[in-house]
Amino acid sequence: MSKTVGRILAESLIAHGIDKIWMVPGESFLGLTDALTETPQVDLIVCRHEGGAGFMAVADGRMRGGRAGVLLVSRGPGLANAMVALHTAYHDASPLVVLCGQVERKDFGRLALQEQNYAKLLADVTKDVIEVNEVVQASESIARAFHLAESGTPGPVAVILPEDIFDELSEVAVAKPRPRVYGGARAQDLDQLAGMLAKAERPLIWVGGALANADAATLGNLQKLAESWMLPVSPTHRRPQLFDASHPNYGGYMGIRVPKLLVDEMKKADLLVALGERVTDSVSQSYTFPMAPDPQLPLVHVWPDANEVGRVFRPDLGIVAEPSAVIEALLARDAPADAAKRRGWVAGLNRIHNKLMAAEWEPTPDGVNFAAIAVEVGKRLAPDAIVTSDAGNFSSFIHRYIGFRPGQNFLSSVVGAMGAGVPMAVAASIRNPGRQAVAFVGDGGILMSGNEIATAMQYGAAPIIILSDNKRYGTIGMHHEVRYPNRPYENAVRLTNPDFAAWARVFGAEGITINDESEVEAGIARAFAVKTKPVVVHVHTSAIQMSAWRRQGAPRVHG
Secondary structure, three states: OOEEHHHHHHHHHHHOOOOEEEEOOOHHHHHHHHHHOOOOOOEEEEOOOHHHHHHHHHHHHHHOOOOOEEEEEOOOHHHHHHHHHHHHHHHHOOOEEEEEEEOOHHHOOOOOOOOOOHHHHOOOOOOEEEEOOOHHHHHHHHHHHHHHHHOOOOOEEEEEEEHHHOOOEEOOOOOOOOOOOOOOOOHHHHHHHHHHHHHOOOEEEEEOHHHOOOOHHHHHHHHHHHHHOOOOEEEEOOOHHHOOOOOOOEOOOEOOOOEHHHHHHHOOOOEEEEEOOOOOOOOOOOOEOOEOOOOOOOEEEEEOOOOOOOOOOOOOEEEEOOHHHHHHHHHOOOOOOOHHHHHHHHHHHHHHHHHHHOOOOOOOOOOEOHHHHHHHHHHHOOOOOEEEEOOOOHHHHHHHHOOOOEOEEEEEOOOOOOOOHHHHHHHHHHHOOOOOEEEEEEOOOHHHHHHHHHHHHHOOOOOEEEEEEOOEOHHHHHHHHHHOOOOOOHHHHEOOOOOHHHHHHHHOOEEEEEOOHHHHHHHHHHHHHOOOOOEEEEEEEOOOEOOOOOEOOOOOOEO
């Protein structure tokens, strides 16, 4: 029986388990949205900006266990607005399928309204650009896009759909989803890894993005491995939920600009196992630990894509496999008989970790030290809370003062794009109604994508948004001070802000203001008591306390 291509595409999305599409309406794909009105299995989430919709789709993919989220945008300006989310998905290794409208096929090459060559435009921020110019390939292209987005190193794949293709008729069957393909470690590589771990006296285990969607069983196996083999485990940048921060085998958070006390101790290691960690410049402390291209210590790199292992760092052992399979394989072996020799090494790293996480901070005369906020929020996070963060120095307080654990989820732009925090929290609340969704955002990022509070109101979502307002782009101010000491920079970073609590109330959300540290406990308690609508907590934050580790004019304390 003949169906429109729009209907075939809708059924193809359903076949791939898609129940939500994050979008901003556009005329270039009306044939698809018309077909989707007849498929109640799929909810169209109408957002206020393509950048916000893109961040929501990225977050949705991570919350769905590493299955691609879907973003639907119109051609030209619509896709251009969404580029920040594609950049995030590409660098963060997050699966994303982007459906983008295009001009009619008869107008290709004429510079028709909003026409662009998407193969050129998206070449450096997608894994592939699939142009659907033949009716018979429409459903096949959807299957290919999901397969590519979710395989190997996950990432964004764009499917370009000309406006005139949706109403054409076809009898082509809906293409079935393609089974996920997994790499597997060779037996001799596992033997070598086990031998290296058994020999090492001061190993480090870094766990990162390829475990970000791991289930409870996998994270439980990771804990068992740490305990039985006596190994210190360190979650990497923006992946704090992968190991219990209160566990004695927690080896310290390996984020951006690790405190000198911790990184100096880590540099005494005699083996580094990057287990599902891509090892970016942020994690490697600007390619100094490990050193690129030749690390200063033996490196084992486990990642599910052969193209990534050895691309930047020369590993002593590269294993192309899912890290969960490597964990299981090691657990199936007997732990080293002398694993206890590492007890002092693990305990030493853990002592430093606990010292750095201590709930201690100094008062600040120019506003609330954001440490007080992070500590108070941490007390109220549910075991299954979803926390999101925008980019900015305020996020350093989250990672210093909140001890995450498996069962919770942390969503952010690992590559550091501003504007991710609020949309990701809105998506988390829409995807998981009734579950805590808490966003941390700065006064710079909030006005980039905070309009998605309107989307939260429309769909009954109730995220808690914690806003740090120090009236400047604080991270950039810190970099100015570090790079050009004793030079003025205020005019390059200063912001004039509205009353954000009043701004929140205009949307219909709750607005709370915190001006002083004495108001923190009551203000945060009030925010967490709001269950039925979004709440914005406007915190007037210190600019002197530039990050969790640095004050204005103080010596640098991170590595």
